[in-house]
Amino acid sequence: MTTVQQTLADLVALDSVSSRSNAEIIFYLEKRCEKLGLATQRFSHIDEDRVEKINLVALAESKSKAPSFPTSRDSAGALQIELALVGHTDTVPYDPNWEEALALTERNGKLFGRGACDTKAFIAAALTAIEALDLEKLTKALALVFTCDEEIGCLGAKRLADAKPFTARYAIVGEPTSLQPMRAGKGYSLAQITVRGREAHSAYPNLGASAIFRGARLIEKIEQTAEKLKTEQHVDFDPPYTTLNVGVISGGTAKNVVPGECRFTLEWRTIPGQPSDHVLNLVTSAAGELQQEDPDFVCEINAARADDSFETSQNSALVDFLQQASGKSSGTVAFGTEAPSMITLGAEAVVFGPGDIRVAHRTGEFVPIDELNRCVEILQAAVEKFCA
Numbered sequence: 001m002t003t004v005q006q007t008l009a010d011l012v013a014l015d016s017v018s019s020r021s022n023a024e025i026i027f028y029l030e031k032r033c034e035k036l037g038l039a040t041q042r043f044s045h046i047d048e049d050r051v052e053k054i055n056l057v058a059l060a061e062s063k064s065k066a067p068s069f070p071t072s073r074d075s076a077g078a079l080q081i082e083l084a085l086v087g088h089t090d091t092v093p094y095d096p097n098w099e100e101a102l103a104l105t106e107r108n109g110k111l112f113g114r115g116a117c118d119t120k121a122f123i124a125a126a127l128t129a130i131e132a133l134d135l136e137k138l139t140k141a142l143a144l145v146f147t148c149d150e151e152i153g154c155l156g157a158k159r160l161a162d163a164k165p166f167t168a169r170y171a172i173v174g175e176p177t178s179l180q181p182m183r184a185g186k187g188y189s190l191a192q193i194t195v196r197g198r199e200a201h202s203a204y205p206n207l208g209a210s211a212i213f214r215g216a217r218l219i220e221k222i223e224q225t226a227e228k229l230k231t232e233q234h235v236d237f238d239p240p241y242t243t244l245n246v247g248v249i250s251g252g253t254a255k256n257v258v259p260g261e262c263r264f265t266l267e268w269r270t271i272p273g274q275p276s277d278h279v280l281n282l283v284t285s286a287a288g289e290l291q292q293e294d295p296d297f298v299c300e301i302n303a304a305r306a307d308d309s310f311e312t313s314q315n316s317a318l319v320d321f322l323q324q325a326s327g328k329s330s331g332t333v334a335f336g337t338e339a340p341s342m343i344t345l346g347a348e349a350v351v352f353g354p355g356d357i358r359v360a361h362r363t364g365e366f367v368p369i370d371e372l373n374r375c376v377e378i379l380q381a382a383v384e385k386f387c388a
Helices: 004-013 023-035 120-131 155-163 211-229 278-293 317-326 339-344 369-387
Strands: 039-046 052-060 079-088 105-107 110-112 142-147 166-174 182-185 188-196 243-251 261-269 298-307 331-333 348-352 366-368
Touching: 004 023, 004 120, 004 369, 023 039, 023 052, 023 120, 023 142, 039 155, 052 155, 079 120, 079 155, 079 369, 110 369, 120 142, 120 166, 120 369, 142 155, 142 166, 155 339, 166 317, 166 339, 166 369, 188 211, 188 278, 211 243, 211 261, 211 278, 261 278, 278 298, 317 348, 317 369, 339 348, 366 369
Parallel strands: 079 142, 079 166, 166 348, 182 331
Antiparallel strands: 039 052, 052 142, 105 110, 110 366, 182 348, 188 261, 188 298, 243 261
């Protein structure tokens, strides 16, 4: 049997940054799963850059029922999965000067490489765990779910949720959590905001209207909104409230021209219980107030992304199992995950995996070897508990 470390080395060697097709890594995972006797099915599409992106579902059922996929695509024909192990195959880009980015390297009990932490370690652990099991003893269906385009908006998982090829009772969503089960997560939303003005010579500003001044007034109201949102709290999070951030701003054409346009990006991360468009509605209202004060105020708000928050009950059997298996109390995450898509497919979802999110995405990304090996043991035990 291939070791988990060798499997991770194989996966890291496959360049699967989100701008590329993930067909090569999907082919590798497909062959590994089929060798185990799992039925596999691809769900592919061509993205806006004419690049093929693929989600892969690998199915193991009981000895009395050979693994197969229904031909029907309606909800009545969907597979009934007891446990889904979910990992995304894409990674963020890497510095071309990082020589070991695609060559897994061991140092001081850590394995370095792009995706080693986020989330190829989880995928390697899931494959290794399944290979160590006697799948003929399964009494309930198990699925390995490998997604695309997580790093650019969880797009693959969202497409899978829209397609509804299966429903699941439980889902472990792979992300680097240092093997702490995360039962809740904030939502993530983006809006591109454009404020209009009128250009004029800066020596005669009364002939124009500064879009930047107008944008600044709207940003001030957004900051006030952020302060008000601090009163609505979910104590399990840090910080325990919905956060807002204006991370990018631009505008104007020259130092001596009254700017005719100001553009900025607003992001917000909602706590569970708040709709993903709650902040959007507040910002739209704030823009309306400015328009009442200045009838010439023009503002366009383009909601570019709206990912829901999620929360799985503390009483969930999956939460309880992962707490006991890991020896760690469940927690929460503030970054986006594919858990909401799994919940759309019916699952009680928990985010879990080896590695620390604070080292993901950076040059020198790594996963501790002991966490990688421990993850194999926990995932194997999870399958035995829920499916065998």
